[in-house]
Amino acid sequence: MAQVSTAPRLASLRATPGLLERIDLPRRVVFAAAASMILIVALLLVFIAWQGIQLFVRDGVPVGQILSPTWQPDRASGATNFGLLPFVAATVLVTAVALLISTPLSVGLAVFLSEVAPNWARAIVQPALEIFVGIPSVVWGWLGITILVPFLAHTFHGNAIIGLPVVGQIFSIPGFLTGFSWMAGSLVLSIMILPTITSVSYDAFRAVPLEMRTGSLALGTTRWQTIRHILIPSALPGVLTGVVLGMTRAAGEALAVQMVIGNSPTMPAAITQPVTTLTSQITLDMGNTVFGEPWQDALWTMSLVLLIVSITSVVLVRVINKGRMAT
Amino acid sequence: MTATPSLRRKTSRGSILADRAATVVLWGTGALVLLILGAIIVHFAIAAWGVVSPSFILSDPSDVALGGILPVLWNSIYILALTMVIAVPVGLLGGIYMSEYASDNAVTGAIRFAEEAISSVPSIVVGLFGLILFVDNFHQGFTALNGALALTFFNLPLMTRLSEQALRAVPQEERSASLALGATKWQTIRHVVVPLAIPGLITGVILTAGRVFGEAAVLLFTSGIGTPPHYNFANFDLFSPASPWSPFRPSTTLSVYIYKLQSEGLGSHVNQIIDGSAAILISMVLIFNLGARFIGRVLTRRLTAA
Numbered sequence A: 001m002a003q004v005s006t007a008p009r010l011a012s013l014r015a016t017p018g019l020l021e022r023i024d025l026p027r028r029v030v031f032a033a034a035a036s037m038i039l040i041v042a043l044l045l046v047f048i049a050w051q052g053i054q055l056f057v058r059d060g061v062p063v064g065q066i067l068s069p070t071w072q073p074d075r076a077s078g079a080t081n082f083g084l085l086p087f088v089a090a091t092v093l094v095t096a097v098a099l100l101i102s103t104p105l106s107v108g109l110a111v112f113l114s115e116v117a118p119n120w121a122r123a124i125v126q127p128a129l130e131i132f133v134g135i136p137s138v139v140w141g142w143l144g145i146t147i148l149v150p151f152l153a154h155t156f157h158g159n160a161i162i163g164l165p166v167v168g169q170i171f172s173i174p175g176f177l178t179g180f181s182w183m184a185g186s187l188v189l190s191i192m193i194l195p196t197i198t199s200v201s202y203d204a205f206r207a208v209p210l211e212m213r214t215g216s217l218a219l220g221t222t223r224w225q226t227i228r229h230i231l232i233p234s235a236l237p238g239v240l241t242g243v244v245l246g247m248t249r250a251a252g253e254a255l256a257v258q259m260v261i262g263n264s265p266t267m268p269a270a271i272t273q274p275v276t277t278l279t280s281q282i283t284l285d286m287g288n289t290v291f292g293e294p295w296q297d298a299l300w301t302m303s304l305v306l307l308i309v310s311i312t313s314v315v316l317v318r319v320i321n322k323g324r325m326a327t
Numbered sequence B: 001m002t003a004t005p006s007l008r009r010k011t012s013r014g015s016i017l018a019d020r021a022a023t024v025v026l027w028g029t030g031a032l033v034l035l036i037l038g039a040i041i042v043h044f045a046i047a048a049w050g051v052v053s054p055s056f057i058l059s060d061p062s063d064v065a066l067g068g069i070l071p072v073l074w075n076s077i078y079i080l081a082l083t084m085v086i087a088v089p090v091g092l093l094g095g096i097y098m099s100e101y102a103s104d105n106a107v108t109g110a111i112r113f114a115e116e117a118i119s120s121v122p123s124i125v126v127g128l129f130g131l132i133l134f135v136d137n138f139h140q141g142f143t144a145l146n147g148a149l150a151l152t153f154f155n156l157p158l159m160t161r162l163s164e165q166a167l168r169a170v171p172q173e174e175r176s177a178s179l180a181l182g183a184t185k186w187q188t189i190r191h192v193v194v195p196l197a198i199p200g201l202i203t204g205v206i207l208t209a210g211r212v213f214g215e216a217a218v219l220l221f222t223s224g225i226g227t228p229p230h231y232n233f234a235n236f237d238l239f240s241p242a243s244p245w246s247p248f249r250p251s252t253t254l255s256v257y258i259y260k261l262q263s264e265g266l267g268s269h270v271n272q273i274i275d276g277s278a279a280i281l282i283s284m285v286l287i288f289n290l291g292a293r294f295i296g297r298v299l300t301r302r303l304t305a306a
Helices: A002-015 A019-023 A025-052 A063-067 A085-116 A119-134 A137-156 A166-171 A182-206 A210-218 A223-252 A255-260 A278-286 A294-320 B003-010 B013-048 B054-058 B070-101 B106-120 B123-137 B144-168 B172-180 B185-214 B254-264 B270-305
Strands: none
Touching: A025 A294, A025 B070, A025 B106, A025 B123, A025 B144, A025 B185, A085 A119, A085 A182, A085 A223, A085 A278, A085 B013, A119 A182, A119 B013, A119 B185, A119 B270, A137 A182, A137 A255, A137 B013, A137 B185, A137 B254, A137 B270, A182 A223, A182 A255, A210 A223, A223 A278, A223 A294, A223 B013, A223 B106, A223 B123, A255 A278, A255 B254, A278 A294, A278 B123, A294 B106, A294 B123, B013 B270, B054 B070, B070 B144, B070 B185, B070 B254, B106 B144, B123 B144, B144 B185, B172 B185, B185 B270, B254 B270
């Protein structure tokens, strides 16, 4: 009976909320914390966009010039030309090759973890992938410099491959003497984005209902046939999301790429050639230029391009997953 | 008897072979990952042999001898602490909003979009944002605080999302029971939901810390890239640029130092110093990861058993 008697008292407490309760301070505080991210994005967009357009506004460079293939930013060596095409092309190509290497491997790994691996194998491989994610990009770059680049230089220079008819021509570019190249950049990136594509794809495979597997297997298919014809098509939007996220990470990675790519601002022609991406050129030049000069403004324009690409990829992921449950 | 042959025809010899081959290849991908990780760890264990020692960790950099990494290691830990002091409370509170308060409306949608957008922005662009905001606009120069703020911008989405996930994992019954006892929503969150989510929250904090510790691109243009001077740890003047305790001084971290050394390539011991520093970075990553796992497991066991 004691419980019943407290009910009216509780009701009366509820009926007259105090001032503090009406303001609901905690709700406001936690909302401000969450909404601060909107503020950060807004500021970031405004500042980078403002700096990014100065090349055209303050320096009077025609917008069309950034599409030209010549990068000649130094006033000291004659007429300047701010062609960003070599950097954009290199970013696209280095990223594309990294995706070509990493996607099959990552999707295979995701299938392995979700469909094939026994519990003990999953318990080893998943933590290993998490450690992969944690390895800093300067360490990947350093591994690239000390192991990958000498290996490439050694393998593709002055040995039997150069003698082969077509393959030999691809790899016998003079710049490849050193091993610092588009190929080195793509290989380093392919390892760095492997955990990203794998973990998103893995979630997509896990989300396919068990009945789809048992239904297929009951029809007498092998496990591989079930994977190929049932699981991969069902999980495709998730796998694509992983690929887009991997692409964003690869295109935005700065230090590891800068360390192995050779940093030559020329149009990429061969995979063995040293090139420069948007991120690596920004990293290299930002410290050597003066705030407000056209050279530095061109670097800000490059970062605006990167920002637009990354925001576009967020929209792209949303379009891919449209109609499915938001994560 | 007729059913068996028809089944056999469907599962032809070729498709069984393909299945076997696929199984081998898929196991191969798993083995490859372990092989690469093992090779990296062994490589750095060998490379760091004879370099990493107590004196390497505890002495100043030197131009002629092998020297040490004390100031840059200190800066890494200092900036990590400063970043976590800002990012953990804000991220936790943001996670509380997203998990406990947010309804399915346009504002929540905007917050989610912002969260995904910051996560996808390249770290070098976040560093440039810090450069334009702090250094060029407020004329603050390169300081540890600027680096920590830029790192907070970069890692707030991760911290918020991990907090939200940890809070969402708390069973709904716990909230209902607390509310049924007459507790307010905030009392329920403070005394029931957050304590129950602590194992998940701590795992989130440690994972974020691991990412902050290794980050370099964000810091290049916010906290600086110069070789630090000798630090006098007895100088507690927070506003003196010479004090290692001051947030208002340039502070090159271990990752940035690796980048600086490899790009300048000066000195006779550069490769050894980088190998030793990289080995320390990798060890910290391992410690952060295994620590998050271990602490998460222990706390879950202890709190759920109570």
